[in-house]
Amino acid sequence: MEILVAGGAGYIGSHMVKMLVKAGHVVTVLDNLSTGHRSLAKYGELVEGDLADTALLDNLFAQHDFKCVVHFAAFSLVGESVTNPAKYYRNNVCNTLNLLDAMVKHDVLNIVFSSTAATYGNPVYTPMDEQHPQSPINPYGASKLMVETLLQVYAKAYGLNSVALRYFNACGADPELELGELHDPETHLIPLVLQAASGRRDSICIFGEDYPTEDGTCVRDYIHVLDLCFAHQLAMQAMLSGQLSGAHCFNLxxxxxxxxxxxxxxAQAMVAQEGFNIKVQQAERREGDPAVLVANADKAKQTLNWQPQYTDLTTILRHAWEWEKKQPGLVGRNFVY
Incomplete structure (x- = not known):
């Protein structure tokens, strides 16, 4: 069937597109390439365009028989959302509204939405389930929560089916090494650590070693990008089969x-086998970093029959490391393949 993937040239979106194409679907990728990369759009048909362009959306839906939309097209830098909130509300909320209106107009009534654990804000308890209070502490999380609210309203008013998937920490890379993280700037811990190993970065900084955790550093829930994508595929199937209708949300x-x-x-134990070392520096805590953020994803497991396959930290790091070694400027280094 025909699927539209908005933001399909980005990190998670590109992995999603590959999975859908491999499953036999016909995929159209809509991406403005502001944070996505043409080099990651290896699968599907790339349409370079923006969700702000309502005429483009209208033409796209008129020309295709989409059965479902998978929506990744959002800005996601927490710090930038604080200094430039208008950018986040305009793109993440207003442009999503354009997409939803085009879907309703053309009777495409199924959407999987890329949401975030940032909608919860500071944890009241952990692991955090879907009933945890949603009180975002930055415009990024607030913008995603606004879209979740839109999805609930559109379900009641227009019969739009939706699944909002609240990610914790996406990580890893395509085991076939066609796809991986290409953020600029990079803000995620695992690629930063591996860049310090490969020499693309001088060191990795630990922000705070006095948290109430076992070793004093922050604890996060890391989920492999392919496990994320598989959950999207299951959510799409659940809506198309009639198992799910209305607006739903799941932690991942x-x-x-x-x-x-x-x-x-x-990471150090892994790269040391190839003769590499990771230089570590210490710094003060960053404002707004909770000590522990861990998901309770039982609802997704029970309702969608989702089960993560890549839960081992070394496996996640290995996939990300093999991708890191492929990056420009590193070819010819003394890497072990």
């Missing part, structure tokens, strides 16, 4: 946390 995480030091130590 492993349910197990790893501390910053655990990630660095595991």
């Amino acid at each position: 995480g492993n349910g197990e946390g790893f501390s910053v030091k655990q990630v660095i130590d595991a």
Whole structure:
């Protein structure tokens, strides 16, 4: 069937497109390439365009028989959302509204939405389930929560079916090494650690070692990008089969946390086998970093029959490391393949 993937040239979106194409679907990728990359749009048909362009959306839906939309097209830098909130509300909320209106107009009534654990804000308890209070502490999280509210309203008013998937920490890379993280700037811990190993970065910084955790560093729930994508595929199937109707939300995480030091130590043990070292520096805590963020994803497991396949930290790091070694400027280094 025909599927539209908005933001399909980005990190998670590109992995999603590959999975859908491999499953036999016909995929159209809509991406303005502001944070996505043409080099990651290896699968599907790329349409370079913006969700702000309502005429483009109207033409796109008129020309295709889409059965479902998978929506990744959002800005996601927390710090930038604080300094430039208008950019986040305009793109993440207003442009999503354009997409929803085009879907309703053309009777495409199924959407999987890329949401975030940032809608919860500071944890009241962990692991965090879907009943945890939603009180975002930055415009990024607030913008995603606004879209979740839109989806609930559109379900009641227009019969739009939706699944909002609240990610915890996406990580890893395509095991076939066609796709991986290409953020600029990079803000995620695992690629930053591996860039320090490969030499693209001088060191990795630990922000705070006095948290109330076992080793004093923050604990996060890391979920492999392919496990995320598989959940999207299951959510899409659940709506198209009639199993799910209306607006739904699910957490996506492993349910197990790893501390910053655990990630660095595991990465160091892995890269040391190839003669590489990770230089570590210490710094003060960053404002707004909770000690522990771990998901309770039982609802997704029970309702969607979703089960993460890549839960081992070393496996996640290995996939990301093999991708890191493929990056420009690193070819010819003394890497072991």
